[in-house]
Amino acid sequence: MLKQKTIAFLGAGSMAEAMISGLIQTEKVPADQIIVTNKCNQDRLNRMKYKYGVRTVSLSDMPYDEVDFFILAMKPKGAEETLAAIKDVIRANQVVISVLAGISTSYMEERLNQGQEVIRVMPNTSSMIQESATAMSAGAHCDNNNTLLVQELLECMGKVYVIDEAQMDIFTGLAGSGPAYFYYLMEQMENIGKGSGMDGETARKIAAQTLYGAAKMIIEKEESPANLREKVTSPNGTTAAGLDALKKYNGGEAISQAVNHAARRSKEISKELDRVLVTS
Numbered sequence: 001m002l003k004q005k006t007i008a009f010l011g012a013g014s015m016a017e018a019m020i021s022g023l024i025q026t027e028k029v030p031a032d033q034i035i036v037t038n039k040c041n042q043d044r045l046n047r048m049k050y051k052y053g054v055r056t057v058s059l060s061d062m063p064y065d066e067v068d069f070f071i072l073a074m075k076p077k078g079a080e081e082t083l084a085a086i087k088d089v090i091r092a093n094q095v096v097i098s099v100l101a102g103i104s105t106s107y108m109e110e111r112l113n114q115g116q117e118v119i120r121v122m123p124n125t126s127s128m129i130q131e132s133a134t135a136m137s138a139g140a141h142c143d144n145n146n147t148l149l150v151q152e153l154l155e156c157m158g159k160v161y162v163i164d165e166a167q168m169d170i171f172t173g174l175a176g177s178g179p180a181y182f183y184y185l186m187e188q189m190e191n192i193g194k195g196s197g198m199d200g201e202t203a204r205k206i207a208a209q210t211l212y213g214a215a216k217m218i219i220e221k222e223e224s225p226a227n228l229r230e231k232v233t234s235p236n237g238t239t240a241a242g243l244d245a246l247k248k249y250n251g252g253e254a255i256s257q258a259v260n261h262a263a264r265r266s267k268e269i270s271k272e273l274d275r276v277l278v279t280s
């Protein structure tokens with residue numbers, strides 16, 4: 001039962017806050033069973049405690065024995081130090097869940113004790129409003145019951161896709177980083193609206209509602225984006241003119257390059273961190 005589980009976030013940044021916010025809204029885990037810590041920013045912890053009612057502790061005061069799920073939510077380069085710090089103070093069935101880009105289950109398993117349960121996860125910041133597209137891949141020693149509980153936990157933050165870990169880099173490029181591409185697109189739309197004399201706030205809302213409506217159409221109507229695009233496009237009409245410009249300026253190529261570069265960076269992070277172990 002998720003309600004009886006205690007969850008510790010090691011890291012209190014944007015991603016941890018988005019996950020905590022989503023989780024609190026479902027009321028599936030009582031706020032006082034969520035423990036949050038960070039490196040040193042006490043103000044940030046105070047704000048999290050005030051806003052969400054979670055327990056906050058300094059790293060050295062983490063009540064390790066109480067915790068069922070540890071969620072690593074620091075930057076990838078901080079993983080090594082954290083894994084070393086928790087290695088001998090946790091039991092094998094206390095699941096270590098990482099949301100860190102580029103950190104594989106084998107990376108964690110190699111740095112923890114034999115048989116440690118680990119799960120690699122890639123959420124996005126829409127966890128904040130329970131609309132994340134989150135991927136998860138369990139490590140080699142993960143108990144089936146714990147895997148299902150972690151899936152239930154992540155479902156508090158949005159949709160969950162259980163994927164083969166080999167696809168985690170591309171998932172990161174698509175969905176972990178994905179919100180940023182759409183925010184970038186909406187920045188451009190807002191600016192062009194403003195530049196054409198529209199009030200900025202109105203232009204922003206129009207861009208957001210248009211994106212939201214298009215996404216909802218795909219999800220609810222279960223039609224392909226290509227079909228839906230054709231339905232917007234009248235012969236020799238305004239959309240055809242817009243799409244021609246997108247093609248002329250390599251819009252499609254720009255999008256696929258963005259996803260591929262993000263996925264490649266996820267792979268690179270794994271290699272860079274593995275190199276640290278080899279050379280240290």
Ligand SMILES: NC(=O)C1=CN([C@@H]2O[C@H](COP(=O)(O)OP(=O)(O)OC[C@H]3O[C@@H](n4cnc5c(N)ncnc54)[C@H](OP(=O)(O)O)[C@@H]3O)[C@@H](O)[C@H]2O)C=CC1
Nearest residue numbers: 010011012013014015038039040041073074075076100101
């Ligand atoms: N932001 C996003 O959209 C997404 C991020 N991620 C992953 O989430 C992770 C965190 O990203 P994000 O929240 O954006 O980063 P932030 O920089 O916002 O937050 C990092 C947090 O980690 C804390 N921290 C640093 N070192 C340690 C440590 N040794 N032990 C405990 N806490 C520590 C920091 O504390 P302090 O402030 O005190 O230094 C801070 O609270 C990254 O690894 C990223 O790959 C995954 C999916 C999406």
Ligand SMILES: O=C(O)[C@@H]1CCC=N1
Nearest residue numbers: 100101172176177178
């Ligand atoms: O930019 C990053 O590295 C993290 C991982 C996915 C989204 N943000």
